[in-house]
Every structure is written in C-alpha cells, then in structure tokens.
Amino acid sequence: MVSGFVTSVWHRVQYIPLWSALSATRLRGLDHRARIFGDMVGCAMRWFPPARRRFDREVLRIFPDMPRARRAALRREMGRNMGRTLFEILNSAEFQARQERFHVSGPGLAALQAARAAGTGAIVVSGHFGQWDAVRAVLKARGMETGAVSRPQRNRFYQRGFLAGVEAGGRPVISTGRAGTMELVRHLRRGGFMAILLDEKYAEGVALPFLGQPALTSTSAATLALKYDLPLVPAYGTRRADGAEFDVAFEAPIPHTDALTMTTAINDSLSARVRAHPGQWYWLLRRWMGT
Template identity: 30%
Template sequence: MRRTSVKDGVTRDGAEANQVTLAMRAEAMLARSALAVLRRLGPVRASDFGGAVCRMIGPLLPVSKVADTNLRLVMPELDAVARRRIVRGVWENLGRTVGEFPHISTLRENTSAGPGFEVEGACHLTAQAERGGPVLFVSGHIGNWEMLPPGVAKYGAGFASFYRAAGNPLIDRMIRALRNEATDKPLPLFAKGTRGAREALVWVAKGNRLGMLVDQKMNDGIVSRFFGHPAMTAPALAAMALRFRCPVIPGYVQRLGPARLRIVVEQPLELPESGDRQVDVATLTQMINDRLESWIRARPESWLWLHRRWPKDVMREVERSRKPR
C-alpha cells in the first residue's frame, strides 16, 4: 500500500481516491461543465451571466438576512430600500467574480476598453520588488479579489497566500489549477489553520512575500473595532509585520465593469513602535481594519456582507429590533 503524501494541503496519492465519493465525482463533473460554459462565453459575457444569476437568486436566500442585519448594525442611516440595493449589488459582484474566475489568466493590463485590468499605485510594488525581503500584502473580499495575486505578480512582487480548501478535493484541485494558471510562477497556497500559519511564518522568515485577506471573523483573534463595533480580528499579520519589521502594503480591487478591474495599491502602513508588543499588535490591527472600512464605505456593494462579522449578542439585538412588538 502506497504511503499518503501531502503537498500544499492536498493529498496526492491513492488515499485521496479512496476518500472521493460518487457524489463528489458527480459534483466535480458539474463543476467542469460549468467551467467549460463560462470559458466558452468569454470574460464579459461570463461576468454578465454570473452577475445576473446571483443578483436574481441571491437575495432570496436566507443568508441575505445576515447581510441585512450587518448593514442595519453598522450603517443605521440606510433605509430598507438602500439596504436591498446593496445586498443585490453584493450578490451581483459575487456572481461576476465567479464568472470571471476562469478568465483571470487572459485579462491584459491597460487595455483601452473591454475586459482587462489596470493598477493604481504600481510604484509601491516595483519599489518592494527592487528592495527585496519580506513584505505583507493586506486586503479583503472586495471587488474581484482573485485579481490581486496575478496582478501584483506582474510587477515582480508575487506573493503566497492563505486559502480555504474546498470540501471536494476534485473541485479544490480545479480551483488551485485556475489560480496557478493566472500567475507566471505558481506560489504556495497555505491552508488555513495552525499548520498553515506555521508554514507561512517560515515563508516570511525566509524573506518572502505573503498576502492575507483579513476581513472575516476569527473567534480566537483579538477585539478590534470595525465600523465602530467590536469585532474579533486575526492579529497574525500585525504580529508578523512587527516581528520582522517588514512593510505592510494595503490594496484592494475596484470593479469598473464586466471583467474590467482596477487594482488599487496604497503606500505601506507606518508600523507602530511603542515598545509594548501587545499594544503595537492591537494598534496595527486597528489600522488595518480602518483601511478596510474606508474602502467598504466607499463602495459597500463590493464587499461580502454575507458572513457574521460581529459578535452574536450584538447581532441578536439588531435582529430583535427588526421584529414588530
């Protein structure tokens, strides 16, 4: 019997085959068919198709109530009509992101019209590429976040990143292949969890670059304010930045149209240096949350409001206030 070998969080031998069920194979077959259809449509029509389907179906799903509650909590000035408009926009952006995913590798920079991408603040990328050494890129699930790794890599600043493996290993393999296809040189994808965190730490310690999306709730994180409310936030990026005293570069993706995107790269954050490590970690984590908030407030429909970002007790109170008394 062959031994099981694991590389980048994915089992590579016969053990994987034993774990793949008939249902998983059927699911993977459907995914491959959908992928083929999206490729055939081309980037613009695939984006339009994905956006239209999700905009129509998404608001009817129960998870949209989570988005509405989030908006009621942090943007109380919005009325019901405005909240519904944002939730529809969230679903449309998500659908477009899925539709564009198979075409990321084909998008070209600075096209005059139609599908493509542009980079604002590219000077910050070239400066870090020339400087060398460890760099941390920070962003969130904003616009088409899948464009960040390949877009940044074109300026010599490609970075490894974390990812959450799909439950179906066959589909997970497809997703990873698409991400590798979009970059000239495939870089590590660290599985979320303790082991992945250790591997990422070693990666940065060796002078490499790492990108992290830090906008989701982390139950064992630290309390940091987000949209004026306490939110459990991952402190790992801040801790690594302070440990290695390496640049933290914020950036995100704006959607300009179907399969037309703008990567916005900002100047590195100024690292706090109070002499108290815990205070500095908290300060830098708050700085990052503040950047995320500013981007989301500017275009609220571009962010994934669909997850429970704030504490359950706070959310329950908002939900209770919605019910008629």
Template identity: 35%
Template sequence: MKIKRGDIEGSLSDYIQSLALRGLFGTMRLLPFSLRLKLVGFVVSRIISPLAGYGERVRENLALVMPDLPEKEIKRLMRSVPASVGRTFAEIYSGADFKAHAKNAKITGAGIKDLEQAKERGQGVIFVSGHFGNYDVPRAVLSERGFKMGALYKPFTNPFFNAYNCKAISEISEPIFASKDRSDLAKMLRFLKSGGMMGILIDIHTSGAPHLDFFGKQAATATSAADMALKYGLALVPVYGIRHSDHGDYELVIEPPIPHSTAIEMTQALNDSIERQARAYMDQYFWVHRRWKAETRNRSNQ
C-alpha cells in the same frame, strides 16, 4: 461510499457535487468574459441569493452599522452586493483568462514606490485586504510585473472540488499555500522571509480575537498579519482590487505600508482602511458574510 480518482479520495456525494460545480464553471468559461460576469452575477443575485438568504444578511449587516440608510438603498444593495460576489467568483474561476484581463489594471495609491523598494531590498510583504471587489486583482497584476506573489487559501472540505480550486487559483500565480496545512504554513513563512509577497483577508470573524472597531461596531479581528509583520520584519500593505466594469476594467489600489507599532494598533489601522474602501464602493463589499456575530453584536450594543 468512498470513491478514488487519482490521488484524491472522497465520498460519492463529494464527487457528484464536484462534477456539477466543475461543469458549471467549465461551461461559464466558454462564454465571452463580460457576458460570463454578467450571467453569473445575475444567477447569484436573482436565484441563489433568495434561496440562501444573502439579501437578508445584507439587510441585517446594514441595519447594524448603518441604521439610517434609506430603504431604497438597502433594497438596491440587497441585489447589487450578491451580484458583485458572483462576479468575483466568476473572475477567480476564470484563472488565466481573468489574469489576462486584470494585468493591465490602473495602479493608484501612494504605496507603489514603497512596494518597489521592498522588492529591491528583498523584503517580504504581507498584503492585507478584505472581502471587497476582487481581492485577487493584486496577485494577478503584480505577478505580471515581476513580484514574487504567493497565495494563502482555505481548502474546501470537498477534496475533489478543492483540487479544481487549487488549479484555478494557481493559474493566477504560484506558489499557493493551504491555510490548514502546518507544512504549507512553514513553507509560506520561508517564502515571506526570502522576499516573497502574500495576501491575507482579515475581515473574518475570529472567535477569541481582539474586538476592534469596524464601521463603529466591535468586530473580532485576528492580528496574525500584524504579528507576522512585526516578528519577521515584513512590510504590511493594504491593497484593493476594484472592478469598474464587466469588461476587465480594474483598479489596483496600493496604500502605504502600515507603520510598525503594536499588533492591535496596526490591525485597527487595517480595519479603518478596509472600511474606507467599503464606504466608497458599497456594492463591492461582501455584506453577505457574517462579519459581526452574536458575541460582538452584544458587545457593540452594551
């Protein structure tokens, strides 16, 4: 059964699911910010994670890349990692409230001067990060400092919830571009070439992509960010948002731009950068997602 609300059309089940999720996140936003993060982190870690198998996925990934990790630490991460993931989504769906807390983040790293110079020259920048900490901290902080910050997002299959998601992430900064919309991708390129700045997460298994080192194992890694940087003369800058507490205490790490060489070499440098941050803050890396799939696991074991 189809249902239409405004310009959005989808199934009745999509609509009901969207209402439930919007109700959850809407109720969440009534709570004080720190309590909101704690509560959502607890629910994801203690209720959703056991049902969805997130803890076992954490164990599986750690067994692959850190086989000597003590069992006590593995069990701790099986709880703390899903909690951190929950906090990240609680922050993102807090929209403007999250931005108000994050905008005063401490900025560290040797790349801030390079970034300011790129802004002065009108040079576009591709920020690269991973599923780590809160990857929207850079957008929240830098948009407040006058940088032209856009966002690339993957649309949800549920059209009603996708509209809600777009509204929430737009509260942090605009413009936003859909990754599966060719018209939006063309607009994104124009935005970058006009001096805009965009963030991309590259630690996603991409079938057919080059197999590069990540935590000592082969991981299929798309080189699209480096390809664009080379083709259009854009700076390629690793950035990270680290959460230090549930009270809006964040750190924005801006590393120096990756020197232009080849797409493979630049992407490997990005993988190495993400790995360094993940090792430093193990709880904040998204060990729940399938970074190493069957084809790369088999290749790594050969």
C-alpha cells in the same frame, strides 16, 4: 466507507450548479461569461431566502436606516460582484492576461518594488472586496509574484478548481492552521510576498472595530511584519462600473508601531473602502461578534 461514499456523492451534487454554469458559458469571451455568472449569483441572492435574511441582518447592523429597496438593490449588486469575482478566479490565467484592464495607483506599489529590489519579503493585506485577486495579478505582471493564504473548501470538487485558480494567481497557496503558519514564515523569510485577507472572523483574535462594530480579528499579519521588518501594504481591486476594469490601489504601508494599532489601521482602511462601495464587499462572512 459508506459515509465517505455518501459525502462524495453529496459533494458532486453540490458542485453540479457551479459546473453547469461554467459549462453553459464556456464558448463566450471572459467578460461576457463573467457577467452571465455574476447575474446568476445576483439572482440567487434575490430569491434565496436564507441568503437574503442573512444579508439584510448584517447590512442593518451597519446601516440601520437603509430602506428596504436600497437593501434589495445592494444585495443584487453584491451577488453580481461576488459571482464575477469567483468566475474570474476560476479562470485566473485568462483574467490576468489583459493587464490593460488594471488601473494602478498608490504609494504602496513603490514600497513593494523597493522590498523586492532589496530581496526582502512583504505582506499585502486586503479583504473580500471588489476583485481582490486583481492585486496579485498586477504584482505578478511586474515580477512580484505573491502567494496567498486560503482556507480549504469542504467540497473537494469545488476546492480542486478554486485552488487551481488561486495558484495561477501566484504561489505558494498556504492553508490556514499551524502548519500553514510555519510555511508562511519560511516563505517571508526567504524574501517572498504574501497576500492575506483579514476580514474573516478569527475565533482566537482580538475584538477590534470594523465598520464601527467589534470584530474578532487576527493580528498575525502585523505581528509578522514587525518581527521580520516587512512592509505591510493594504491594497484593493475596486471594480469599475462596467464590471470589467479595476482600480487597483496600493495604499501607503502601515507604519510599524504595535500589532493592535497596526491591525486597527488595516480594519479602518478596509472599512473606508466598504463604506464607499458597499456593494463590493461580501456581507455574508458573519464578520462580527455574536454572529
């Protein structure tokens, strides 16, 4: 009982900075609030030594010759982008309301529309890149509500707000784990759409190249697409220079071959996006083997 009380108090203390930042910007417009929140996170990335060291280690793994000044600028850019993305997810209903900010392209959207018309499910794959929930916002506005797979947060106060935001983007929101996998399968077999972020290290996964380095990667999305004959569509919401608009690209569905080949293609797709816009990927994921 004492341990539970201490944990609850500690979770409240951890949540105070986020709550304070959200409260301080409450009376302003969404874009202005998101920019302020992003600047706060960018500042933290600049001055918080553990985050700075971890970021530099991961970036130098991929870009060993990147100068220190460029790394510092990239670190602040990543912090600002991730801060804005978090804020927009926490305010998902407001974020989705302005569809004119989403500039949609790519053949994958037609493939998803065909799947919906046929009453079959579909899997959309992406990563912690840009504003990944812009993809679901576009699909929901077009009558293709898309659920998400989400890892529960340890802090219950943060989890409450984050889960509400993710659910506003599309249901169901399914937790990782065996029970979640069963629920995911049922949803897909009923003709549902699901979005999966595949750039987190998966201990039981297969070592496949990501940005040129071996990374333990789950092959579950490809396996499900093959088993239930579903389109597997990579999609990305790249934040434009103004920070408030997005290029939402639906790439062509990954051809059905085998799970390893398909998952490698997904990693290659995301790698190309990260190389083109390195400040829009979350470099603190401990993505690679040995980290």
